[in-house]
Amino acid sequence: MIPEEIVNEIRQRADIVEVIGEFVRLEKAGQNYKGLCPFHKEKTPSFIVNPAKQIFHCYGCGTGGNVFTFLMKHEQYSFPETLHVLARRFGVRLPEKSDDISTQQLQQTERLYQLHLEAGAFFAEQLRSRPEAKIAREYLRKRGIDEEAQQRFGFGYALPGWDALRRKFIQKYGEELLLESGLVIKRKSEEGDDARQMAVGSYDRFRDRLMIPIHDERGRIIAFGGRILGDGQPKYMNSPENPIFHKSKTLFGFHHVKDAVRRAGTIVLVEGYFDMIVPFAHGVPNIAATMGTALTDQHLRTLQRYAQKVTLIFDPDPAGVNAMMKALDLFLTYGFEVRAGILPTGDDPDTFVRKSGVAEFQRIVEHAPLLLDFIRDRIIERYDTSRLDQQIACVNQLVPIIAKIQNEVEWRAQIAKTADVLHITDAALLAELRKITRTATIQPREEVKTATTIPIIEQYVVTALLKDKRLISKAQAHIQPDELSHPLTRRVLKALFVYGDKSDFEAKMLDMFQGSQFQGELSRLFMRSEEVVDPEVTLQDCITKLHQQRFEQATLDLTRKTQDAQERKDRFDLDFLLEQKNQDLLRKKQQLMRKPT
Ligand SMILES: [Zn+2]
Missing domain, CATH: 1.10.10 (Arc Repressor Mutant, subunit A)
Incomplete structure (x- = not known):
């Protein structure tokens, strides 16, 4: 368990705009920031981040919370994982010994990143220094990839032996982690090959290959692609999926180009490593490649944060056209403008740029027809x-x-x-x-307006107090939290009475509801407080109405008891109750006449 003071410190240091801004394209809108919600499909932004309160809320799907909530929902972190990630990033020291399972998992993930980083440096060093790597250096030179681009992409070379990488890292990382990364493969016991016998238990996956590091959006190495240098098969080999590498999420080269893509609002998508590397090295600033898989929702959700326009470069053969038809569906659902860049038959972006130059490539991109038009014409042709x-x-x-x-x-x-x-x-x-x-073949739009069950007066009590916290003492004199009927407003009012004056009240309060169904309701209330025009008048109205309600309720109770006593023919009880009712009425009447100050 991490102590509460440290949780508070992490929350206060981790700026929500900075953290969310890494995943969502945010634009300033008055006091707030606004963007497309990452939790549901939408084309007009209803996702709001409030920097003053350090909270977010989506008016489309009702998701909301503080900086922790965002990472837990978006990255599927547990609460302790979220704390660790943010603590490291914002320089908060955590207590030394925390040995819960999620901490171990997190350390495992961190070690995987570290291993990939070091493996990348190891491969790069082999490429620079080893005589065996000459053929790899030649290969890059022939492809027109200069020293600068080589550095930039971090090319490397895997030695021909069976265990160069394994020997280098087994001491530091242990066999289990090496296997989990996929950089080494478990040796099957029946394999009698002498060479493989040398490597006890496991051997290197990549041997005698040109190594291409694969990065995540933030530029961390998460996997490798290896290209064969002779005629062998397979031509390309990738790391298998591992806890940090998911093909369906990854766009090769994207971290190099994401700023350029954001500036241009447009991206060129291709299919292979060198189809991205060669045009980029020749000056195409906004290009990335899929990892040999079809485009997925995950890809488009990532792209949505950077670009509105996409140009796909693909092979116009029937298989390519069919793949594009599938992609078109997805792009249309997300509202992208998507174009089809067609290269001459037999060319891919790599060969085309080297042969015809980057200007010609850019010309094709700029004049690409809408994918929809292209597909329509292909269909009509049939x-x-x-x-x-x-x-x-x-x-x-x-x-x-x-x-x-x-x-x-x-x-x-x-x-x-x-x-x-x-x-x-x-x-x-x-x-x-x-x-x-x-016939409803069209999927209904996903946006769901969440209906709240909180009585309107109770919403106003809370939002008025949040808008002007100086009113808290006045509210305390006139309202008891128990008078509120909804559990959420009751909790908030209680908390307001105790620590409402704290500047991080909202973000802190949201922590008490992590993972609860009420969290979205709460963030909505917190956002809504901005809309209260005159908190004092609002609060006054609420107090009056609540008192009326209380009075009506009390009268109702008495009436019921009186009827009850009548039925039981309990003379004594009845007299007593009627007397009480009279007094009560009088007192309530006086109370209502005298306006609270
Ligand atoms: Zn949403």
Whole structure:
């Protein structure tokens, strides 16, 4: 357990705008920052970060909390993991001995990063100094990758033996971690190969290969790609997935270009290491590559924070076109403007840039047609649209694609273009689109407005006090927390009475609700307090209304008891209750007349 003072210190030092800004593209909006919510799909920002209160809230999906909540939800860290990560980053010293499981896990993760960092340096050193690496150096030179680019990408070389890397790191990191990283492979016992016998238990995965480090968004090495230097197979070999490397999240080279991508708002996506490296080394500033997998939601969520426009460079063969059709679906759902850059047959970005130059490559990128237009034309090519049955089949294939377009203007334009090419009327196409909308092939937008169950008066009590904390003592004189019916507002009011004057009240309060269903409600209340125009008047109104409610409730109770006594024919009780009722009414009346000050 980490002591509360240290938790507080970490929370106070870890600036929420800085931390979230690393994952979400934030723009200043008045006192707040605003961006696209990373927790649900959206095209207009409803995700708000408040630097004064150090909290965030999404009005779209209702997710909210403090800096810890964000990392726990976004990175799936546990609470202790979050504390460790932020403590290290913001220079807060943690108590020496903390031996819970998540700490061990975290240390394991940190050791994996460290191992990859050192392995990268080790491979790079072999490339520079070893005579065996001459062929690798030659290879890079032939590809036109100069010294500067070599340094930048951190190229390396894995020696031909079976255990160069293993021997180097086994003492420091232990076999288990080396195996987990995938840099070494467990030797199967039946393998009798003499060379493999030399390496006890395990051997190097990468041997006699040009090594290409793979980084995460923050520039840490998380895996390696190895290219064979002769004619062997496979040509490329990657690290397997490990706790820090996930193909579906990774874009090769992205950490080199992310600032340029953010500035330009656009990115060029290619498919292989050298298809990224060669154009980049020749001056294309905003290019990255997928890791030999299809584009995923994870990729697009990352990209969404940096760019609105994407140009895909791909092979226009049937397999490539099919892959692009799948990608198109995804891009449309996220509202990207996506274009299709087509290279001459037989070329990839690597060969094309070396042969025709970077200016020509950029020209293709700039003049790339919308992927939607490109796909539509490819689909139409497959049909003989002079025949009615084929025309219908073609429309049936196009309509679901058009239905996914999020942008109204683009949607209209696409209908007009498509109808034109197919020689049908816009109205006919619209009718087909309406059918598909009715049969709900279109996914309903994900945005869900969370309804709150907190009574409105109680919301106002809390927000008014949060807006002007000088009113707390006045509230204390007139309202008891137990008078509030909702458990959340009750807790907040109690806390306000105890430590409401603390400047980090909101962020601290949110810690008491980590992982609770109420956390989003709470962050919403905290954000809402900004909207209270006149907190004093608001509080006054609330006090009056709460007193009225209390009075009505008391009257109701008495009436019920009186009826009860009547039924039991309990004369004594009845007299007593009626007397009490009279007195009560009088007192409440006086109270209501005399306005509280
Ligand atoms: Zn959201």
